[in-house]
Each structure stands twice: as C-alpha cells, then as structure tokens.
Amino acid sequence: MAIGCAISLVTQRNPLYGAVSLIGVFLSLSALYVLLAAPFIAAVQLIIYAGAIMVLVIFVILLLNVEEEERQPLRLRYLVPTAIFLAGALVAEVTFILYFVQTSPYTPSDPGSSNVGLTSNIGANLMTTYLLPFELTGVLLLMAIVGAMSLAKKMPFLVSAPSRTATGSDAEPIAVTVKLTQASQQEEEEK
Amino acid sequence: MDFDSPLVQTVLKLVAIFAAFTVVLMIVAYTVLAERRVLAFIQGRLGPNRVGPGGMLQPFADLLKFVFKEDIVPDKSTRFIYFLAPIIAITAALMPIIVYPFGPEINLPFIGPVEMVVARFDVALLFVLGVTSVGVYGIALAGWSSNSRYSLMGGLRASAQMISYELALGTALVGVVIQAGTLDLYQIVEQQRGYFGIGGWNIFWFQPIGFLVYLIAAIAETNRIPFDLPEAETELVAGFHTEYSALKFALFFMAEYVNMFTVSMLATTLFLGGWNGPGVEQFPVLGLFYFLIKVIFFLFLYIWLRGTLPRFRFDQLMHFGWKFLLPVAIFNLILTATLALLGWV
Amino acid sequence: MTTKLFANGLFLLQDFPTELQISVDLSWYLSLSAILFTIGVVGVIIKRNAIAMFMCIELMLNSVNLTFISFSSFFRDVNGQLFVFIVMAVAAAEAAVGLGIIISIFRNRESIDVDDASVLRG
Numbered sequence: 001m002a003i004g005c006a007i008s009l010v011t012q013r014n015p016l017y018g019a020v021s022l023i024g025v026f027l028s029l030s031a032l033y034v035l036l037a038a039p040f041i042a043a044v045q046l047i048i049y050a051g052a053i054m055v056l057v058i059f060v061i062l063l064l065n066v067e068e069e070e071r072q073p074l075r076l077r078y079l080v081p082t083a084i085f086l087a088g089a090l091v092a093e094v095t096f097i098l099y100f101v102q103t104s105p106y107t108p109s110d111p112g113s114s115n116v117g118l119t120s121n122i123g124a125n126l127m128t129t130y131l132l133p134f135e136l137t138g139v140l141l142l143m144a145i146v147g148a149m150s151l152a153k154k155m156p157f158l159v160s161a162p163s164r165t166a167t168g169s170d171a172e173p174i175a176v177t178v179k180l181t182q183a184s185q186q187e188e189e190e191k
Numbered sequence: 192m193d194f195d196s197p198l199v200q201t202v203l204k205l206v207a208i209f210a211a212f213t214v215v216l217m218i219v220a221y222t223v224l225a226e227r228r229v230l231a232f233i234q235g236r237l238g239p240n241r242v243g244p245g246g247m248l249q250p251f252a253d254l255l256k257f258v259f260k261e262d263i264v265p266d267k268s269t270r271f272i273y274f275l276a277p278i279i280a281i282t283a284a285l286m287p288i289i290v291y292p293f294g295p296e297i298n299l300p301f302i303g304p305v306e307m308v309v310a311r312f313d314v315a316l317l318f319v320l321g322v323t324s325v326g327v328y329g330i331a332l333a334g335w336s337s338n339s340r341y342s343l344m345g346g347l348r349a350s351a352q353m354i355s356y357e358l359a360l361g362t363a364l365v366g367v368v369i370q371a372g373t374l375d376l377y378q379i380v381e382q383q384r385g386y387f388g389i390g391g392w393n394i395f396w397f398q399p400i401g402f403l404v405y406l407i408a409a410i411a412e413t414n415r416i417p418f419d420l421p422e423a424e425t426e427l428v429a430g431f432h433t434e435y436s437a438l439k440f441a442l443f444f445m446a447e448y449v450n451m452f453t454v455s456m457l458a459t460t461l462f463l464g465g466w467n468g469p470g471v472e473q474f475p476v477l478g479l480f481y482f483l484i485k486v487i488f489f490l491f492l493y494i495w496l497r498g499t500l501p502r503f504r505f506d507q508l509m510h511f512g513w514k515f516l517l518p519v520a521i522f523n524l525i526l527t528a529t530l531a532l533l534g535w536v
Numbered sequence: 537m538t539t540k541l542f543a544n545g546l547f548l549l550q551d552f553p554t555e556l557q558i559s560v561d562l563s564w565y566l567s568l569s570a571i572l573f574t575i576g577v578v579g580v581i582i583k584r585n586a587i588a589m590f591m592c593i594e595l596m597l598n599s600v601n602l603t604f605i606s607f608s609s610f611f612r613d614v615n616g617q618l619f620v621f622i623v624m625a626v627a628a629a630e631a632a633v634g635l636g637i638i639i640s641i642f643r644n645r646e647s648i649d650v651d652d653a654s655v656l657r658g
Contacts, residue, residue: 002568003572003575009575009588009591009595010576010582010583015587015588019587022595025572025595025598029601029602032565032568036565036605036606036609037609041601041617045601045624048624048627049598049624049627053594057591057631063639064638083577083578083582084578087574087577087578090570090577091567091570091571091574094566095567095570130622133618133622134622137622137626140629141628141629144630144633145632147633147636148635151633151636151637
C-alpha cells in the first residue's frame with residue numbers, strides 16, 4: 001500500500017490529491033513500524049508526520065489555491081522517461097545487492113523478548129547517551145519557529161507582481177495564518 | 192475450548208471490539224437525545240418527548256430521517272475527497288476507543304479473568320494523540336471539497352483551532368505521564384487506586400491545573416461551545432459541513448459526538464481514576480459502573496457548558512489557546528517535573 | 537509475504553511487540569525503502585509544483601526512516617530508533633521553514649511553479 005500511495009503521489013497532477021496520498025504513505029509506514037517492534041516511533045510518526053506536517057502542507061495548498069499542473073512543455077519531455085529508466089536501474093541494483101550478496105553471518109542474539117522499542121528505553125537513551133543531540137534538536141526547533149515567524153511577517157514593501165483579479169478582488173474575510181490578502185490589498189493600495 | 196489458540200483469541204478480540212463499538216454508538220445516540228433534553232431544560236422548555244416514552248426513541252427517528260434524505264453529490268472533480276472526508280472524521284473519532292480501560296479484571300463465566308480493555312499496549316496515550324491529530328483532516332478536507340469559499344474558510348479555521356489546542360492538550364497530558372511513569376492507560380488507572388478508591392485520583396494528587404487545561408483544550412478540540420465558531424458559522428454564514436446532506440452529514444454529526452465521548456473517556460481515565468471507586472476490589476463489576484458514571488458526568492458537563500456560555504470569537508480563541516493555555520500547560524509541566532525530581536510525586 | 541504480515545498483525549492485536557518475531561526477511565523492508573526512495577527522487581525531478589517537490593522530499597526522508605528502523609529492529613539496537621526520532625524532529629523544522637519560504641515566493645510571484653522561478657539563471 002505504501003508503494004501504491006507513493007506512485008499516486010508522484011503521478012497526481014492536483015497537489016491536494018498528492019498530499020492525501022502522502023498521508024496514506026505515512027499511515028502505512030506507521031503500521032510497518034508497529035510490525036517492526038517500534039511502537040513509540042510509530043505513534044510519533046502518526047503525531048508528527050501525518051498529524052502536523054501534512055496539516056501544514058494541506059493548509060498551504062488550500063490557502064494558496066494551488067491549481068493542477070499543466071502538461072509539460074515539449075522541451076523538457078525527455079526528462080520523464082529518463083528519470084523512470086534511471087529509477088528502474090537503481091531499483092534493479094538494490095535488489096541485486098539484496099538478493100545475491102552473501103548475507104552477513106550476524107544473527108540476532110536472542111529471538112525472544114527485547115527491550116528495544118519500548119518507550120522507557122528510548123527515553124532513557126535520549127536523556128543519557130543522546131543528550132547533546134536532544135538539546136540541539138530543541139535549539140533547532142527554536143530556530144525553525146523564529147525563522148518561520150520572520151518569514152511570515154508582513155514586509156514593508158513588495159515587488160509588484162502582475163495582478164490576478166482572481167485572488168485580488170474577492171475580499172476574503174480573514175486570513176488565518178498567512179497575511180496574503182493583506183499583501184494583495186497593499187498592492188492594490190500602492191497602485 | 193482451547194483458549195490459547197490464536198484463532199479463538201482473535202475471535203474474542205473481534206467480539207470485544209464489536210461490543211465496545213456498539214456500546215459507544217448507543218451511548219452516543221442517547222447523548223444526542225440527552226443534549227437536546229438537557230439544553231431544553233436549561234433554556235426553560237421541554238425538548239423532544241413525543242417519540243417513544245419520554246422521547247427515548249428519538250435517535251432512531253433521527254437516523255431514519257437522515258437515511259431517507261436526498262443525497263446531494265457535487266459534480267466536479269473533488270468527489271473522491273468529498274466522500275473521503277466524513278470517513279476520515281468518523282474513523283479517527285472511533286479509533287481511540289480501543290485503548291480505554293473500561294474496568295478492572297473481571298471474571299467472566301467461561302473465559303476466565305479478562306481485562307476490560309480491547310487492546311493494551313505501552314504507547315496507548317501517544318496513539319490517542321496521534322489519531323486525534325489525524326482527525327483534523329476530516330474537517331479540513333470537508334471544507335475544501337465543498338467547493339465554496341465560505342466552507343473552505345470555515346474548514347481552515349476549524350483545523351487551525353484544532354491543531355493549536357492539540358499542543359496544550361498534549362502538554363497537559365505529559366504531566367500525568369511524568370507522574371505515572373508509563374504511557375499505558377491501564378497502568379495509569381491502576382496507579383490511581385488510592386484511599387478507598389477515591390483519594391488516589393490524579394486530579395487530587397498534584398494535577399488540578401493539568402485537569403483544567405486538559406478540559407479546556409478538549410472542549411476546543413471537539414469544537415464545542417464555547418469554542419465552536421467553525422460550527423456556528425453554519426448559523427451565521429456557512430460551515431465546513433454545509434454542502435453535506437443526509438448520511439454524510441449524519442456521519443459528521445456522529446463524529447463530533449463520538450469525539451466528545453472519547454475525550455470524556457480520556458479525562459476519566461487520566462484524571463478521575465478510570466474505574467476506581469469505593470469497593471472495586473471486592474466487586475470488580477462496580478468498576479464498569481463507576482466508569483460509566485464518570486463519563487456521563489463529563490458529558491453532562493459538556494452539555495451544561497453549551498447551554499450556559501457564549502461563544503468565543505476566532506481571534507480571541509487563538510489568542511487564548513496560544514498565549515494563555517499553552518504557557519499554563521508548560522508551567523504545569525515544569526511544576527510536575529520539579530515535584531518528580533524532588534521525589535514528592 | 538502478505539499473509540505473513542497479516543498473521544503478524546493479528547498476533548499483535550493481543551500482545552503488543554515487546555517480543556519481536558521477524559517472520560519477514562529484512563531484505564523485504566530494505567527493498568521497500570529503496571523503492572520508496574526512488575519514487576521520491578523521480579517525483580522531485582518530475583514535479584514543477586514546489587509543494588509537490590517538497591512532499592517528495594518528505595517521502596525520501598520517510599524511506600530512510602524505514603531503513604533505520606528495520607535495521608534497528610533486526611540488530612536489536614536502539615540507536616536506529618533514536619536517530620529516526622531526531623530525523624523526524626529535523627523534518628518537522630524543515631517543513632515549517634520550507635513552507636514559509638514557499639509562501640513568500642508565492643507572495644512575490646503569484647505562482648509556485650519552480651520552472652518560472654528562474655530569475656537568477658545566467
């Protein structure tokens with residue numbers, strides 16, 4: 001199912017359908033993580049990827065009213081079959097490696113119960129061995145918050161873009177997260 | 192019967208799932224009725240009392256009405272998502288029910304001691320949070336696929352509200368997790384077995400702030416008054432479910448009430464002690480009864496709030512969520528972590 | 537293989553995985569991850585819509601996560617899962633900033649077609 005959703009993501013022209021199929025990919029990957037004895041990561045994947053990142057993407061798609069892609073102009077047409085052929089070559093190489101190379105002599109030590117995926121184990125490791133990456137991740141998230149907020153601020157002047165009456169003239173009531181309408185109204189004021 | 196064979200276990204699990212969902216759906220149906228009656232009493236009138244004795248068959252009448260209504264379908268290219276959105280909403284609303292512990296170990300007559308929870312795993316709380324995050328899509332996609340600017344805006348506002356309050360919700364829950372040391376809901380309930388079954392509840396032992404934050408965030412999550420501007424837009428302008436008719440609207444409607452029910456069950460489990468109460472050790476069946484009473488109390492609280500409070504404006508709502516509720520939740524988290532470090536918890 | 541996965545899944549309904557019984561070979565998971573990664577690469581090359589390209593990048597990140605976790609469960613090593621946790625946090629941060637950039641581009645240019653954003657092309 002993961003592969004089906006991924007192919008659908010790439011071939012869909014409407015980006016909203018692509019987003020929905022990416023959600024499908026995330027859900028199926030979450031199920032796979034459960035099968036691999038990683039329940040914490042599966043739940044975290046649900047919350048972060050399927051729950052937060054894709055909501056942001058869908059917000060952006062809906063707010064910017066993105067349209068479907070048109071057909072590619074003729075001069076770039078040759079890229080598509082080339083890409084697929086190279087992708088096929090990559091897959092062939094990987095399967096060759098996986099099937100014909102000698103499997104390593106390492107076997108898992110005890111096929112019984114293991115502590116690996118449990119939340120307590122992950123938490124303990126995060127706080128002791130991986131403390132520095134944990135703190136750095138916190139700082140990174142703080143940088144991302146500040147960066148996103150400064151990107152979304154209303155800029156004092158704007159490069160005048162060719163006006164499209166579709167987005168400019170219907171006065172949308174309230175812009176939720178993006179000050180897009182204020183920007184376009186400012187453009188109209190400046191004209 | 193051989194109770195260790197996987198086939199029998201699977202069948203038992205399926206029976207448990209079926210029973211749990213049936214009970215939930217019946218309770219939800221009667222919650223709708225109860226809401227109309229209680230709201231009516233708060234507002235000084237009677238409410239539906241004609242269908243059946245005292246109006247008890249009203250939900251079935253409503254269901255029949257929904258089934259027979261005309262089904263309007265859009266004819267543009269958004270038909271797939273139009274059908275998908277209520278399915279996402281109701282699936283994400285019903286899924287968390289499998290992790291709630293309804294009662295302690297009860298000795299069923301043929302089967303032996305059975306823990307009253309459908310699935311028990313050690314990331315249960317994160318699973319609930321994850322599935323409610325996925326439930327946001329139902330509303331956002333519904334708003335978009337209705338092909339009208341107002342429902343798009345309503346849907347976006349609703350999903351913005353939901354994701355804002357998810358943060359406060361999660362942070363309020365982390366306090367409970369720090370105190371309990373596990374994400375498994377069954378163990379959290381077991382740890383609240385305190386003085387005579389009442390004193391050990393999490394709401395008394397160091398989590399009152401967490402409880403209040405959770406309650407407010409949960410009311411915002413389920414789009415109920417006083418946070419229901421995305422729905423009240425149905426009365427004012429339009430909402431995310433304007434273009435939905437008949438059965439699909441019924442699905443959204445049910446999804447909202449199931450969400451309410453789910454959130455009440457989570458509040459009961461985490462803060463009010465789940466199935467704990469006086470006398471549960473001797474008669475485990477009392478646990479089911481106490482659980483039900485506590486959940487019904489929360490549902491009544493929801494309806495009570497609906498009848499009493501006015502509605503927030505959208506910017507007031509976002510202001511409240513980000514600038515007040517989230518700092519209070521973080522403060523609660525720091526406080527609980529400090530207490531845990533000091534060994535008092 | 538799907539029947540084995542299904543049996544695993546039913547088993548998991550009762551007894552959540554602290555005990556892992558890998559009845560599916562590791563190589564299946566790795567090949568799935570490779571296929572997802574190549575699909576992501578193809579998507580990044582083909583798509584002209586900036587948001588669709590971003591989604592294909594997320595797909596690639598997820599396939600790498602899958603590889604990490606499958607190795608981590610096969611070798612009973614927790615480091616893989618911790619790394620995945622941090623990769624997810626980084627992806628979330630990148631998503632926020634990337635979408636902000638896309639919105640800024642849209643504000644200036646009224647279109648997020650990356651083929652049109654060629655002002656710097658010499």
